[in-house]
Amino acid sequence: MKLIPAGVFRMGSDRFYPEEAPSLDVRVDAFLIDETPVTNAAFRRFVEATGHVTVAEIPPDPKDYPGMDPAMAVAGSLVFQKPERLANWNDVSQWWLWTPGANWARPYGPESSLDGLDDHPVVHVAYADAEAYARWAGKSLPTEAEWEHAARGGLVDADYAWGDELAPDGAMLANYWQGEFPVANDLLDGWERTSPVRSFPANGHGLHDMIGNVWEWTRDWYAPRGAAAKKSACCVPSNPRGALKDHSYEPGDPARIPRKVIKGGSHLCAPNYCQRYRPAARHPEAVDTSTSHIGFRCVRRLAV
Numbered sequence: 001m002k003l004i005p006a007g008v009f010r011m012g013s014d015r016f017y018p019e020e021a022p023s024l025d026v027r028v029d030a031f032l033i034d035e036t037p038v039t040n041a042a043f044r045r046f047v048e049a050t051g052h053v054t055v056a057e058i059p060p061d062p063k064d065y066p067g068m069d070p071a072m073a074v075a076g077s078l079v080f081q082k083p084e085r086l087a088n089w090n091d092v093s094q095w096w097l098w099t100p101g102a103n104w105a106r107p108y109g110p111e112s113s114l115d116g117l118d119d120h121p122v123v124h125v126a127y128a129d130a131e132a133y134a135r136w137a138g139k140s141l142p143t144e145a146e147w148e149h150a151a152r153g154g155l156v157d158a159d160y161a162w163g164d165e166l167a168p169d170g171a172m173l174a175n176y177w178q179g180e181f182p183v184a185n186d187l188l189d190g191w192e193r194t195s196p197v198r199s200f201p202a203n204g205h206g207l208h209d210m211i212g213n214v215w216e217w218t219r220d221w222y223a224p225r226g227a228a229a230k231k232s233a234c235c236v237p238s239n240p241r242g243a244l245k246d247h248s249y250e251p252g253d254p255a256r257i258p259r260k261v262i263k264g265g266s267h268l269c270a271p272n273y274c275q276r277y278r279p280a281a282r283h284p285e286a287v288d289t290s291t292s293h294i295g296f297r298c299v300r301r302l303a304v
Helices: 040-050 127-136 144-152
Strands: 002-004 007-013 024-028 032-033 076-080 096-100 215-221 259-263 280-284 299-300
Touching: 002 007, 007 096, 007 299, 024 144, 040 127, 040 299, 127 215, 144 259, 215 280
Parallel strands: none
Antiparallel strands: 002 032, 007 024, 032 299, 076 096, 215 259, 259 280
8 A cells, every 4th residue: 555645635627527627625634545456366365255245246136226127137247348330429338238147257258257367457346345345454445535636646736647648758658448439449558458457657656557447436425526516715625525325316317326436537438438537537336336347446544
């Protein structure tokens, strides 16, 4: 783990997506954070020690999902599959495939395995799985503010974890999608899917993969920041937390599944789609969801 010193930093951005605004100064106490996302090897040790069964390995109960076809009540997870062509940007099922039998140990489906992937970040972990690992490890999941403070690496209001250029002098500094998402990946960074956790340079705090590779869970409930963040001339918020759980539901969702903030973008973020390979970027994710591009890392708060 790396020590992140206490301090004030500029959180959010006024230059990209509306849910990141308004930017404002916040204060965060010192804490320790994992140098990398939790790897498959580390998660395997947790499962072997505890017998934990992940959400993706448990068939969903149709009673929890109004209108669900009972035939779909099988254990599985969402796996990215590159389509040959794109018909409709609004239909994510063109590249996200519900895959029975996909889980953390079989990331691409029941015939796959973790051979050669021990040092890749674990994926197909829902929020409860990440939280269970953190408890077992004697740690916690980071708040959104802690995560963003760490990801910025000491830079002030920079767009990326390394500065204001995505690929300075053509250098690939994170695992993200180069080319036209979702049909053409130019692989300039060398990776089609996840990459080993130390494949790219560390940021100013010595942390790897805070940007790209996999999205990472935080402990904060999601709501657009504009609904809660207030610029104030009198004080700087200290150790801010996210929205209330009741505010995190997606409007119109009949299942009423609350959502947490995920951070950092993934290997599927691209210049033409989801430019969220940035410290300020944020996205909602339902707590029951697992996918082939979401993982996590942990923190340990220091005693005051």
